[in-house]
Amino acid sequence: MRDATDAGVYGDGDGDGDGDGDGLTVGQVSSRLGVTVRALHHWDEIGLARPSLRTAAGYRLYTAVDLERLHRIVVYRETGLALDRIRTVLDDSAADVPGALRAHRTQITERIDRLQRLGAGLDRMIDAHERGLLLTVEQQAAIFGPRWNPDWPAEARERYGDTAQWLQYAERSASRGPEEWQGVADAVAGFERALGDAMDAGVTPGSPEANQLVERHREVFASYFPLTRQMQVCLGRRYEAEPAFAAHYDGVRPGLAAWFRRIVDASARAHGIDPDTATWR
Known part of the structure; x- marks a missing residue:
């Protein structure tokens, strides 16, 4: 009952x-x-x-x-x-119930491993958004050389942290370790040497040689984020006007920052862009 x-x-x-x-x-x-x-x-x-x-x-x-x-x-x-x-x-x-459950347990274990890797990737993405470079100060100095300022990533985030370009940069940074960044640094250094050599050789703005260097700059810079021609003009202004950038380029060759701006502006005009009115877009 x-x-x-x-x-x-x-x-x-x-x-x-x-x-x-x-x-x-x-x-x-x-x-x-x-x-x-x-x-x-x-x-x-x-x-x-x-x-x-x-x-x-x-x-x-x-x-x-x-x-x-x-x-x-x-x-x-x-x-x-x-x-x-x-x-x-x-x-x-x-x-075979035990066999079926064991097989399912294996699937769950594999899924957990994938989720843990995904979690680690998300952690790196978060860090990249917040820090820019996922490298120690010592690693940055070893990779980017003595003229590198470890405060630059934080300054860049302060200035560009709410832009689409910072998002693109962070996505690339999250997937890179010291070896990948060394490859980027080598490409940049090679470009800057070529830039200095061209200026020493008397290459004139608007010439095919100068325009090739402008295109090479956009290709190298794409390691950070895609660079439009208008954005490149804005960078050329900044390289010449801001002391930290000017000191970096003039450290490669005296006057290089101003010369680089001139070849960028000449290339922009050839593509129908007025350097005086170009904006970051």
């Missing part, structure tokens, strides 16, 4: 109607197992977990045996097992 507790569980219910005293309603099972009514209806429709009883009004009622099956379904589902695999585990007496 059922006691008062049983009556509370198996008596009047909610959801698909009141129980008749012989089973749990859909609403009661949903509350007890933390499963949505929609899921219970779906499992019934596909024959995975059908209630054994119906009320006179046709409402579903789940018996204790039904509830035990549902418990097992919930446990297997929480491990990520697909419903068709759960059906096999529950209904196929010849099924």
Whole structure:
């Protein structure tokens, strides 16, 4: 005979109607197992977990045996097992249940490994957005040389942190280690040497040789983010006007910052851009 507790569980219910005293309603099972009514209806429709009883009004009622099956379904589902695999585990007496669970455990382990790698990648992306360079001060000095100022990445973030270009730069930075940055630094250094040599050789702004150097600058700079011609003009102004940039280029060759701006402006004019009105776009 059922006691008062049983009556509370198996008596009047909610959801698909009141129980008749012989089973749990859909609403009661949903509350007890933390499963949505929609899921219970779906499992019934596909024959995975059908209630054994119906009320006179046709409402579903789940018996204790039904509830035990549902418990097992919930446990297997929480491990990520697909419903068709759960059906096999529950209904196929010849099924290798331990083998199926081991295989699924292997899949879960692999998924965890992938998620951990994804998490580590997200951490690097966050750091790159906040710091710019994911290198120590010592690594920066070794890679970029004695004229490099380790405060420059923070200054760049302060100035450009809310721009699309900083986002692009951070995405590239997140995927680079010291070796990749060394390759970037070597490309930049090679370009600057070529720039100084061209100025020494008397290459004139607007000449094919000068225009090739302007194109090479855009290619090298793309290691940070894509550079439009208008943006390149703005950089040329900054290289000449701002003391830190001017000192860097003039350290390669005296007067190089101003000469570089002249060849960039000449190339821009050849492409229909007025250097005096060019904007960062």
